[in-house]
Structures are given as structure tokens and as C-alpha cells.
Amino acid sequence: MPKKIICTLDQYANIFRHCELTYKQFKKLIHKKNKRSLNQQVFSFRCKVCMNHRDTSPHRRCNGCQDLFHLKCVDEESKQLCSKCQVQLQNMLLKLQYITQVEGDTLIVHECKSSNSICSVCYILCDENQNQSKICYRCNLRQHVQCYNSQNEFCSVCDQYLKDNLPYQFDTIPNYIQLWKSEYTCQDDLIMIDKIKKQNRVRLYLPKYSDTKEQQFQESYSLIKALCAKSIYFSDDLTYFPEDSKPEDNNAKYERKLEDLDEDNLKSFLQFKEFSRLGITPQLMVDFHIKTGFIAKSTGFIKKGSILAEYCGEVKKWKNIIFDQNDSIMELLSHPNPKKTLYVVPEKYSNIARFVCGIDNKIKEQVEIINVKCLRVAINKQARIIMYACKDIQPNEILYYDYNSGGKYLYPTEGYQIL
Ligand SMILES: C[S@@+](CC[C@H](N)C(=O)[O-])C[C@H]1O[C@@H](n2cnc3c(N)ncnc32)[C@H](O)[C@@H]1O
Secondary structure, three states: OOOEEEEHHHHHHHHHOHHHHHHHHHHHHHHHHHHHHHHHHHHHOOOOOOOOOOOOEEEEEEOOHHHEEEEHHHHOOOOOOOOHHHHHHHHHHHHHHHEEEEEOOOEEEEEEOOOEEEEOOOOEEEEEOOOOOEEOOOOOEEEOOEEEOOOOOHHHHHHHHHHHOOOOOOOHHHHHHHHHOOOEEEOOOOOOOOOOOOOOHHHOEEOOOOOOOHHHHHHHHHHHHHHOOOOOOOOOOEOOOOOOHHOOOOOHHHHHHHHHHOHHHHHHHHHHHHHHOOOOOOEEEEEOOOOEEEEEEOOOOOOOOEEEEEEOOOOEEEEHOOOOOOOOOEEEEEOOHHHHHHHEEEOOOOHHHHOOEEEOOHHHHHHOOOEEEEEEEEEEEEEEEEEOOOOOOOOOOOOOEEEOOOOOOOOOOOOOOOO
């Protein structure tokens, strides 16, 4: 029988604040998990909690995830950890030693190891075996169904956080995403260096954009919300953290197969970038699906050949992605020396492209629904990836792309399904 400890709610709160041993275990665990991406985070001087503020008010590094946060953005008593790690710590402590129950204003803590969790909203035990709880897609914590905001993919705490922190007007979105910009994101001028005589095999068009500001706002907002939920900053260009790669590593001469973008296609792409860099998407939005998480789908008719997005994220060499858990890796530049082959890894910086659903190309029905393809091109002598509609796309269609179309099977798609 597990040992029972009875304590008041105040004492309960203290258990989670002052359990030194488990706190250290937690720190070690999180530290291990983040060791690889630690250097990278040194460069992202953004508050982990409010995300969008770059002011120089007092800040510190979280002892858990090592990200920076403003002191003003966390509780007085818990200055060692950012708010996300605090909740994780609470749940982890619980999993290690306690199950709690509230009876009146008294809390009963059962001392035992358990796979159960407390609800991150009401702090009362959730039984994972009964279908009465859900996991929030932002904080990854479990909540009772009644504590969850059922209208939404997020728990009520995260939902409120996003409502309070995200822009609520279309005109404020470009300024908002400016705050997310990294100094390592390469926003180069796209210029036509040489006239390309040979036309590209695919004709790219500037897509149609929604007619009303309200609709455009819904689209951009859905993207920003999904990015924020996954702690990804918006970025519409490739990002080169010095410890991962340098822009010079992306030299199109290493890969002969890359096409230079012809004059008409470059023109369409330039026009497209003027909008997309401001966070304005073509008629696309990010929705949520219970089975796959976030998905990109159309909000209007999209003509075959329309540009949908540039595939953006951090650029990494093979050796830096080998142990990567990222689920959206895409090859950028195939180098004769495989160690120098470059990949786009949208882990911290990306755009709508990383929400495009994958398919399992061993299943015929799934291949048939592909409506997005990529054109891998050379612009300013650097490799870039442009996603475009490979067929007409009807309103409300989910976008599907074969992430293994390069034939290297880097991307696990077993068990994938059509939604
Ligand atoms: C490129 S990301 C797509 C965005 C992702 N859904 C998210 O919420 O961040 C790829 C991941 O989405 C999920 N996914 C995408 N397409 C899927 C499909 N057709 N069936 C099942 N899972 C899919 C898988 O978890 C995969 O690792």
C-alpha cells in the first residue's frame, strides 16, 4: 500500500517549490535533453515566456530548458525556472512520487510511483486510463476534459496565454513578427544575376490572396498561433546559426541538379516574398487535427503552379541532424561529401511550410492525394526550396507533400493516413 501523506493546499504548493532532490533530477534530465540545442539557444535572446519582447529588462536563463526569460514574466517565488518548466516540474514530481486528491480544502498525497498526472488547470488527479482527460498541444500537459477548452486545441491556460499575447489586428502582425527576427536569418536581396536562357520545368505563379483583411487576418493569425504553440519563431528565410552552418556552405555549385530560377519564375517568387515576409499567406491557414496535430489547408481555390511557401528553418549539416528528433527535416543542398550536405530543420524558426502534412509514398492512395511539390532551385547561387501547388487545390483541402520524394527515406511515414 502506498504511504499516505495528508497536507493542506498551501503545503502542497510548497512541495513543488522546495523539493531539492527532485528539482536537481529534473534539471539534469532537461539539461541532458537540451544539451545539443543549448548553443543554439544562446543566440535567441527572446523571453521564453512572452516570446515577443526584446527589451533589456532584467532576465535570466531558465535552470531547466536554458532559455532566457524576463524576471517580470514569472512568479516572484519561482525565479529559477520559466513558466513552462515550472508546470513540467510539477507534473514530473507528481509522476515520481505522488498522486494527489483534494477533499474539501485538504489535499491527500499518496506517496507512490505512478503513471497518472495531475490536471494542469485544476491540479486534481487525472486518471489516464479513463477517457476523461486530454493532452494540450501547447504545454503537452494533461487536463480533465471539463478543464480543457473543448472549442480549442489548447487547454484553457494556454488558450488564455495565446489570446493575451498574440496580435488581434491584421495591421499589427508584420510588426509583431519583426520582433521574432533572428540576426542569423538571411534576408538577402533576390536579384537576377544572369539571364537564364533555359526555362524552368515548372511555371510558378503568384498565388491569389484573400480579398478581405478579416480573412487575411484569420489566415495569418492561425499561422502565428500554431507557431507560438510550438515555440517556433516566424521566419520566412533560411537561418544560419554559426555553430550549425554558414551561408557560404550553401553554395549551389556543389549540386549540379539545382535549376537556376528563370526570369518569369524569379519575378513571381520576388512578388511572393514581399507578402510572405510580412506573415501574409496565400489562401492558406493552419488548422488542428486530433490525429496529426497542426495541418495546413486551403481557404480558397488555389491554381496549379501557385507558390505556397518557401521551405524555411535552420540550416544544418548532416552531422548536426543525425540525432535530431525534428519531424520536418528537408534536404536543401546535396554535397558530394555527405557530411557537408545541408538540411532545413524548422526547429526554432519557420513558416507555414512546416505544417504541410506528409504522406506514405508506399501507399498508392496516399500518393494520389499529393497536391504540393517542391522546386529546388538556385537563387543568388544558393539552394532554396519552393513549395508550389502541383494541381488545382479546392477550398478547404488539406495540403499533402511527400517528404521522402528525394528518395533518401529520412522521414518516417509509417502509419500515416489521409485525414
Ligand atoms: C511536417 S510536420 C507537420 C506538422 C505537424 N502536424 C505539427 O503539428 O507540427 C510532420 C509531422 O506531422 C505528423 N503528420 C503529418 N502528416 C501526417 C499524416 N498524413 N498522418 C499522420 N501524421 C502526420 C507527424 O507527426 C509528422 O511527424
